[in-house]
Amino acid sequence: MSNNIQIATWSDLTTDPTPEQTVLHLLDELEGGRDAYDILAVQRAYRQSVESTLPAELSLRGSDFYGPPSQHHGYTALNLHHSALDEAMWGPFEGHDDDAFRGDHHFQQIAAPYRITPATTRLLYATWPTLAGEESVEVTVRAALSVYGRTHVEALADSGRYDFETLGRAVSGGFGSDEDVTEVAAAYRQSITDALPDGYELEENLLYGPYPRREVDHKTLHKALIKKAVNLDEVIAAHLGTPPRELWSADQVAEAIGASSTDSARRTLSRWDVKAADYRPHPNSGRAQALYDAAQVRAAHATRPGRGARTDRQA
CATH class of the missing domain: 1.10.238 (Recoverin; domain 1)
Structure with missing residues (x-):
């Protein structure tokens, strides 16, 4: 082939x-x-x-x-x-x-x-490939589990539920069993259905909606109802019993570290070598915004030069 x-x-x-x-x-x-x-x-x-x-x-x-x-x-x-x-x-x-x-x-x-009959109450509105660009919900979930494993190794280890072999797979991007994929996918589908307006439902990899058909822009639907309303990391965390990372926007970082502006906060994070942990659509503009690991920000802030021992002045 x-x-x-x-x-x-x-x-x-x-x-x-x-x-x-x-x-x-x-x-x-x-x-x-x-x-x-x-x-x-x-x-x-x-x-x-x-x-x-x-x-x-x-x-x-x-x-x-x-x-x-x-x-x-x-x-x-x-x-x-x-x-x-x-x-x-x-x-x-x-x-x-x-x-x-x-x-x-x-x-x-x-x-x-x-064929539409007097008993018809719903129609097919979209497929998962149309909405998410991936073959199935399971494919999306498996990829997300892989990323989650790499970025939450410490939390997975602290949970005491995983052996060294599983944690090793998490580090290399192979985290998540077939059972995990099946169970997280089911929970993710239900979360999406719960976030959708009345009359819409995600079944397997098909999105059904009300008859008569309403005009729906698939990209808007994906951003507004799936990406924003449902956080897949939170669904995974709930399934695994591990707390998801707390992620801060630049505005939240600025408030936490006392920076005068978001630009100042970003420059400070750059000096501290704290990089963005994820990128997600801004809730208002829809543009990708950098999000930072709150624990890393707190740790960098606590050990910053000028706090405690003045390491920045040592030879």
């Missing part, structure tokens, strides 16, 4: 640039048109159908098909795999003499479960 090459784009095989655009055109041809269906759910189901039907050596990434290069002189990889791609996109050949009917019948079967 690592030697696979791009063998075709979606637009090489259709008049549409993406699978999602093809779904819109196919829905327009069904009774009621696209407004009669949960569009995002149909688009997701159609893509999954194509991906699952492709032979093991082929894959669909975005709007591009990948596969092994041709080993046959005079034949391109697309020539060799065209039939398999066609069947994945438009359904099995068996039992259908008419290609147009084959494709229509295949798509109707995919779309049917997502």
Whole structure:
């Protein structure tokens, strides 16, 4: 699979640039048109159908098909795999003499479960990859556990719950068992759902919302409701039974050390060699702001030159 090459784009095989655009055109041809269906759910189901039907050596990434290069002189990889791609996109050949009917019948079967009825109360609004840019909540949590392990080794050791081998993995970025990932992911999903407005819910890696559909900007939703409302480090800390690090903004540092301004506080931290421990969106502007480990700031402040022994004046 690592030697696979791009063998075709979606637009090489259709008049549409993406699978999602093809779904819109196919829905327009069904009774009621696209407004009669949960569009995002149909688009997701159609893509999954194509991906699952492709032979093991082929894959669909975005709007591009990948596969092994041709080993046959005079034949391109697309020539060799065209039939398999066609069947994945438009359904099995068996039992259908008419290609147009084959494709229509295949798509109707995919779309049917997502037709809107009088009983419909919710629709698919987004997937986790759309919201967070990662494949699943579990992938996000595993990465966060790795970072948490590296930055909280002392707290993990002080908890007395972990042996030297586990702490060693934490130092090297390998912290977090499969069980930890599963349990933290479940707690994280629930925390996100609790932070969402009424009518919204995160199930597995799918965000559902109310019907009729409301206009939602996915980036705004991710920043406002997930990044700001739910702190994954706090979810991890609650699961592990270890206190999360206390992080201070430059404003809080300035107040704690008696600096005249945030700029003065940052210069002082630089002299003390205290670096930012994390970067998170500012609650008002949304821009990334540096956050500092409060314990490090306190320790540096307590041992600063000019306090106690004047180490800055010693030869």
